[in-house]
Amino acid sequence: MPITIASTQQPVLKEQSPLASxxxxxxxxxxxxxxxxxxxxxxxxxxxxxxxxxxxxxxxxxxxxxxxxxxxxxxxxxxxxxxxxxxxxxxxxxxxxxxxxxxxxxxxxxxxxxxxxxxDYDMHMALNRKMAERLRFKFMLLQAVSQATPEGSICMLLNYLKQEQKHICTGCGLINLTRQQIADLLGLRVETVIRVTRRLHEEGRLLIENRKLFYV
Amino acid sequence: MPITIASTQQPVLKEQSPLASxxxxxxxxxxxxxxxxxxxxxxxxxxxxxxxxxxxxxxxxxxxxxxxxxxxxxxxxxxxxxxxxxxxxxxxxxxxxxxxxxxxxxxxxxxxxxxxxxxDYDMHMALNRKMAERLRFKFMLLQAVSQATPEGSICMLLNYLKQEQKHICTGCGLINLTRQQIADLLGLRVETVIRVTRRLHEEGRLLIENRKLFYV
DNA sequence: GCTGGCTTATGCTTACAGTCATAAAGCGGG
DNA sequence: CCCGCTTTATGACTGTAAGCATAAGCCAGC
Structure with a gap:
């Protein structure tokens, strides 16, 4: 049973305040x-x-x-x-x-x-935070790619993106990545991502609305 | 044609000077x-x-x-x-x-x-170097796990370890990791690592001497 | 010196991610 | 507005990594 709630909001991506002014x-x-x-x-x-x-x-x-x-x-x-x-x-x-x-x-x-x-110590620490963030992302990605199934990998990535409010609309949950990009982040093939996301949609774990992915 | 040169040296792992004194x-x-x-x-x-x-x-x-x-x-x-x-x-x-x-x-x-x-700015930079090193390792690992074959993944990891002189004897090339650890770094199964390393040995790209791995 | 747990090893089977081919839909640029 | 490239989509086929079972070798700790 696919979710079919239409999303009406304008997509909004979280603004990053500049690392250095x-x-x-x-x-x-x-x-x-x-x-x-x-x-x-x-x-x-x-x-x-x-x-x-x-x-x-x-x-x-x-x-x-x-x-x-x-x-x-x-x-x-x-x-x-x-x-x-x-x-x-x-x-x-x-x-x-x-x-x-x-x-x-x-x-x-x-x-x-x-x-x-x-x-500038504050600037130095801001950059350290950015590097820590990158490392956390890599830690997560390595866990994701180690999952037994591509479902597992993709869901782990999507959960992280949602939690961190990255590449995802804060209002409607629109994923701002192509299936190819998701594949290239996880070392999968496009076709696999396409098939898995369709399956997730059919299972109601994800929403696909005219080809766009929404994760809520 | 397996390599069969006996390694006679004492295994020596590169010493790390302490990050902070x-x-x-x-x-x-x-x-x-x-x-x-x-x-x-x-x-x-x-x-x-x-x-x-x-x-x-x-x-x-x-x-x-x-x-x-x-x-x-x-x-x-x-x-x-x-x-x-x-x-x-x-x-x-x-x-x-x-x-x-x-x-x-x-x-x-x-x-x-x-x-x-x-x-202590120098200490701060030393830690930054360590974080950069970790990130490089993760960059490499993500490329490795994205390889089409487990051979590719394992060789990429071993090349990196050799180049960076990590977990490998500088003299004899003894890999200081179990097959299970290699698997857990790459998201593979032990059996796969066992089979691939054996194949690499048969192809002469790796040396296995009473169950220990040598990469030269 | 024994014993138990870890590591390495090997065979068999199966599910499924990758691959290739094809095509339609969407979008951006001229 | 149209043309071409990118993105999404789907079907058929295949190789192979995973998974399971079993076992032997090795080392650490008692």
Whole structure:
């Protein structure tokens, strides 16, 4: 028995307050950088020279393996930093970043960024919180992919997104991810996600309304 | 054609220099805590009151799902911190910690630890490096579990361990993990790891010498 | 030195995720 | 408004990882 309650609200995604204040970054010498849809911001394995913070648009932080499966590490929304690992360990980027739509990014050269961290303890802790959040997400994902069934994996991911109010409309529960993106987060195939979500809908655990997923 | 070169060296695991100096922690008020094999150090979901650093022994940081599959998040060796996420975001522990052998841990109360971070920038950055390292490990694991075949997953993990000199003897390449632990890191079954490692051995990509795995 | 639990091992069976092919619906850009 | 790309959808087939049973080897602790 599929749920069929029509959702009438406007989709609303939770706003992220910027990790670092835009004024602060600008005063330190950060510059705006604009990227077209599909444009590469940095590549996996490249040397890192900047701190990046998304101002508007969407960015996917991912790996693409030998040929050509995509593994999504994070989908970045405005206000978030990304590609920050090399700033701490001086290793190359662990994953690449690509603009999913026209996007605006604030870039602060690495040395200036490290100065900022040293001077601004609150900023430093804000970044620590972001890294802790990323790690928690990874902990959850690894549990999710270890589930016996794809149902298990997908439900675990959806529960987390709902709980954390990420990529989900706070009002209506609209999941702001394509089935392909869900697949790429969990290491599944699109067809599997399509079939499982349909089954979840039939079981009444999920709502599909003209192809869009709602999780309440 | 299996490799059959006998390894004669003594197994040597890379020493970790302690994340925070033991003297520093003690001077801040840290205390030693001893745990017997199998003893729980903290549980997933519990509230966090301490910074933990392993002095001797081994600790596994893991989740155990509804019934009773284990997902290993990290295997902690002396010198490493663990359970540090809640120190930054005040959420409960994302995973539990259990002593795998008789272990000695230095514990510093959370408030004192945060004071230490504020005062000691180098210590703060050392912890950031550790978190970056953990995130890189997770990035790799998620790529590994997304591989099409268990061979792919296992080889990716082993390559990483070799490259990072973790849980592997620097001289002889002895993998210091049981097949069960490899399975629990990758979300596979023991039997699968056993069969795949045997196949890798037969293909000459791995050495098994009286049941122990050597990766060179 | 014995004993029990963990680790490694192997065979058999089965469910099902992946794969491929095909197609319709939706959307964005010119 | 139309065209093309992305996304969703569905059917048929297949390989294989999981699951279960069983057993031997190994080590730790009493």
């Amino acid at each position: 835009i004024d602060l970054l600008l005063s330190m010498g950060a510059t705006y950088q604009s990227y077209k849809k599909g444009e590469i911001i940095f590549k996996e394995g490249a040397y890192c020279r900047y701190y990046h913070q998304l101002v508007s648009g969407t960015v996917v932080w991912h790996n693409v393996d030998d040929l050509g499966k995509e593994i999504i590490q994070a989908i970045i929304v405005p206000g978030e930093s990304f590609g920050e690992l090399p700033l701490f360990d001086d290793k190359p980027y662990a994953a690449g970043a690509v603009a999913m739509q026209q996007s605006l990014v604030l870039r602060l050269p690495k040395e200036l960024f490290l100065e900022l961290l040293k001077e | 033991i003297d520093l922690l003690l001077s801040m008020g840290a205390t030693y805590q001893s745990y017997k094999k199998g003893e729980i150090i903290f549980k997933e979901g519990a509230y966090c009151r301490y910074y933990h650093q392993l002095v001797s022994g081994t600790v596994v940081w893991h989740n155990v799902d509804d019934l009773g599959k284990e997902i290993i998040q990290a295997i902690i060796v002396p010198g490493e911190s663990f359970g540090e996420l809640p120190l930054f975001d005040d959420k409960p522990y994302a995973a539990g910690a259990v002593a795998m052998q008789q272990s000695l841990v230095l514990r510093l109360p959370k408030e004192l630890f945060l004071e230490l971070l504020k005062e």
